[in-house]
Amino acid sequence: MLARVALAASAVATTASAQTPTTPAETAPSTVVVNGVKRAKVPFGVGERLEYEVRFGALRVGNAHMEVVALDNLRGRPAWHTAFWVQGGNFLYRVNDVYESWMDTETLSSLRFVQELEEGGKDTERRFEIYPERAVFVQTSKKSPTEEPSVSQPLDDGSFLYFVRTIPLVVGQTYDFNRYFRPDRNPVRIRVLRKERIKVPAGTFDAIVIQPVIKTKGIFSENGHAEIWLSDDDRHIMLQLKSKLSFGSLNLYLKSYFPSPSA
Numbered sequence: 001m002l003a004r005v006a007l008a009a010s011a012v013a014t015t016a017s018a019q020t021p022t023t024p025a026e027t028a029p030s031t032v033v034v035n036g037v038k039r040a041k042v043p044f045g046v047g048e049r050l051e052y053e054v055r056f057g058a059l060r061v062g063n064a065h066m067e068v069v070a071l072d073n074l075r076g077r078p079a080w081h082t083a084f085w086v087q088g089g090n091f092l093y094r095v096n097d098v099y100e101s102w103m104d105t106e107t108l109s110s111l112r113f114v115q116e117l118e119e120g121g122k123d124t125e126r127r128f129e130i131y132p133e134r135a136v137f138v139q140t141s142k143k144s145p146t147e148e149p150s151v152s153q154p155l156d157d158g159s160f161l162y163f164v165r166t167i168p169l170v171v172g173q174t175y176d177f178n179r180y181f182r183p184d185r186n187p188v189r190i191r192v193l194r195k196e197r198i199k200v201p202a203g204t205f206d207a208i209v210i211q212p213v214i215k216t217k218g219i220f221s222e223n224g225h226a227e228i229w230l231s232d233d234d235r236h237i238m239l240q241l242k243s244k245l246s247f248g249s250l251n252l253y254l255k256s257y258f259p260s261p262s263a
Contacts, residue, residue, distance in 0.1 A: 031106065037078065039105045042166055043235045044068050044080075045260030050237060052252040053201060054088060062088015062095065064252060066161075066238075068260065071105070074112060078105045082158055094120070101158030104132065108163050110181055113156035130154050130181050137181055154181035164190065165236040169208050171195060189213040198229055198240060201255035205239050206232040235259075 030041045045068060052064040066084040073079070079102040086097045095118065102112040109132040117124040127141040132154055136147045155163055160180070167175070169192045176187040191211040198207050207229040226243040230236045241252040 045262045048260040049258040051256045055251045103159040109153045110156045110159045150181045155179045200253045208232045
């Protein structure tokens, strides 16, 4: 149950797509120069943290949080290090999942993606090294890792969620992105549905509602229905996520937000 939530919130990344076909130039983030180094202009920074309560229908089943952990140096490139955690369950089934992403600060392209999953007593780890300059990736957690084709300016599940926060979202538009690092899952699509005012444990916010669709089974499949509420301001923080499934609904609600001290 909570595993599905973890996939849901991270899959927003995989989710992307929103305008009547957009071109790479139209979706490229604007840049600024920081200490002589060009960097994409972003509404987040090190130390930003969002905390959520996770519910299955009316039942509270756990907690989740996402955070910009650090500004790292990865293979000689400055990279945002982000992470998303989901914890909880009941006496029958427990979950402790972590999704980590590293993305180049200038292009927001994925450089590394890690999943560490503890679900129902079973541990799974997947690690990917992603090379935008050569449009390939390697799943290093495999016994015999080999290079596989990727795309230019690739994004993984977690980094896609942060990328979406950097682009304009216009109600009524549908945006398609061919940037997911596994080419067979492109395009990722985001439909911008409406604006509304909502109340979550963290407070009352003006929100813009998007519907992500990806070429896969599950919460964000083309036959499913999930909606995500982002703050209708320059930050575009995720306020709420609601998904409708055959057996019920899985929802995330923001309970606290801590901006980056350097923002």
